[in-house]
Amino acid sequence: MSVDLQGICIVGAGRMGEGIALAFMFAGLPVTLIDIKPRDAAAQARYFSEVEDHLRGELATLVRLGSLDAAQAEQAMSHVRLCNREGSGAYLQDAAVVFEAVPELLELKTLTFAWLSQACAAQTVIASTTSTFLVTQLAALVTHPQRFVNAHWLNPAFLMPLVEVSRSEATCPQVLQRLMVLLKRIGKVPVQCSPAAGYIVPRIQALAMNEAARMVEEGVASADDIDTAIRVGFGLRFSVLGMLEFIDWGGGDILFYASHYLAQAIDPRFLPPQVIADNMAQGRNGLREGHGFYDYQDVDLEAYKLQRLGEFTRKLELMGLSPVFNGGVTTS
Numbered sequence: 558m559s560v561d562l563q564g565i566c567i568v569g570a571g572r573m574g575e576g577i578a579l580a581f582m583f584a585g586l587p588v589t590l591i592d593i594k595p596r597d598a599a600a601q602a603r604y605f606s607e608v609e610d611h612l613r614g615e616l617a618t619l620v621r622l623g624s625l626d627a628a629q630a631e632q633a634m635s636h637v638r639l640c641n642r643e644g645s646g647a648y649l650q651d652a653a654v655v656f657e658a659v660p661e662l663l664e665l666k667t668l669t670f671a672w673l674s675q676a677c678a679a680q681t682v683i684a685s686t687t688s689t690f691l692v693t694q695l696a697a698l699v700t701h702p703q704r705f706v707n708a709h710w711l712n713p714a715f716l717m718p719l720v721e722v723s724r725s726e727a728t729c730p731q732v733l734q735r736l737m738v739l740l741k742r743i744g745k746v747p748v749q750c751s752p753a754a755g756y757i758v759p760r761i762q763a764l765a766m767n768e769a770a771r772m773v774e775e776g777v778a779s780a781d782d783i784d785t786a787i788r789v790g791f792g793l794r795f796s797v798l799g800m801l802e803f804i805d806w807g808g809g810d811i812l813f814y815a816s817h818y819l820a821q822a823i824d825p826r827f828l829p830p831q832v833i834a835d836n837m838a839q840g841r842n843g844l845r846e847g848h849g850f851y852d853y854q855d856v857d858l859e860a861y862k863l864q865r866l867g868e869f870t871r872k873l874e875l876m877g878l879s880p881v882f883n884g885g886v887t888t889s
Contacts (some may be wrong), residue, residue, distance in 0.1 A: 564651045565739075566591060568669060569658035570608050573686055576714030579601065579615055582633040583625075583715060584743035589652075593642045593659065593669065605639045612637065642672075649676040654684060654739055656708065661689040662848055667698050673769070674700040682732050684708040688759060691752040696725045703729040706736055708747075709756050716748040721756045761800070765791075789878060797869045801850040805843035809836045 567574045570592035579649055581588040596604060616630040625633070642646065649655065655677055659669050665687070671698055673683055684706050685695050692707040699705045706724050711717040720740050724733050733749075740747040750757050769787065773780050794803065812833055819827035836842065836849065844851035844858065853861075873879045 564648075565589070566645070566648055566652045566655045567658055568593060568655060568673065569660075570604075570847065571660070573710065573712070573714060574656075574658040575608060575611050575615075576712060577658060577710060578637055579612060579715035580743050580745070582612070582636040583619075585636065586743065587636050587638070587805065589638045589645070589646070589648045591640055591642065591645045594813070596641070596753060601641055608639060609634075615713075615737060646676060649673065649681075650678055652677060652681050654682040654736065657683065657685045657687075663690065666695065670695065670698040680704065682706070682736055682737060686710055688756070690793040691754070692723045692728070693725045693752045696727055697840060705734050706733060707752075708736060708740070711758060716784075717780075718744065719758065720745045720747045721750055721758065722747050723750050723752050723756065725752060789876075793869070793876075793878075796872060797865055805849035805851055805853075807843070808845065809833050809842045809849055810839040813837055
């Protein structure tokens with residue numbers, strides 16, 4: 558399925574709006590970044606200058622990191638157009654997709670969606686980037702709710718590949734597909750989730766971050782040691798194996814017993830969900846039984862494990878954490 562790549566608008570020229578604009582600029586696609594805050598002419602000119610400086614600054618960082626050269630950075634800047642609300646009418650009318658990235662205030666979003674409902678064509682896909690509100694709540698604020706979705710980007714939006722996409726019952730499947738195609742076109746990895754508080758990543762990371770803070774509070778370890786453990790242990794493994802995939806590798810039964818031990822030793826919050834017990838009862842503990850959260854019956858397990866371990870060793874090499882044979886001592 559194709560999508561018009563010439564009509565991309567971002568409403569809201571703050572941090573998130575700039576990050577999303579950079580993602581399209583970097584991918585070589587034209588994008589219109591719209592500032593909707595009322596400003597007089599002088600203030601508007603100053604603000605646009607600041608936004609342009611921010612965009613150039615991020616591109617300059619990518620140049621220093623070797624992700625692109627100076628000429629490519631200048632070319633990327635040619636793909637963005639800055640305008641205010643009053644000057645955005647024609648761009649919104651012609652837009653294929655509009656991303657809403659205004660602050661997380663329901664009153665402001667209500668006013669913004671009422672305006673976009675009038676300014677955009679009926680077929681324009683409208684995608685909120687909210688991390689606070691559910692698509693089912695916001696869809697009611699838009700005319701033609703079948704064209705509305707949530708697209709939650711992670712910061713920094715121009716670097717992080719993941720975009721969490723959720724739809725309401727009213728969302729047209731073709732609209733969802735158009736958005737997924739567009740996101741993949743600019744190098745993003747979109748995943749779909751139900752309209753649920755916290756989406757996927759924020760819900761998981763809130764638990765993990767609170768637990769890390771709680772360990773500092775309890776004197777379990779220093780902040781530095783906890784963060785080191787996360788960077789070279791927790792984070793490394795889960796950058797290769799997904800969390801449910803990791804359960805399958807270790808065994809759901811291992812998680813079950815470990816969770817009950819922690820629940821008894823620390824707090825009932827560590828008790829496992831019912832699905833872990835159900836999988837155990839059904840003999841679905843993971844790799845060793847051929848079933849878990851995934852089905853491994855037709856998987857070449859040796860090739861699969863080699864692929865994942867290869868990805869892991871490359872990450873260790875990149876971070877300078879690979880084990881050194883013989884401790885680096887050469888023998889004659």
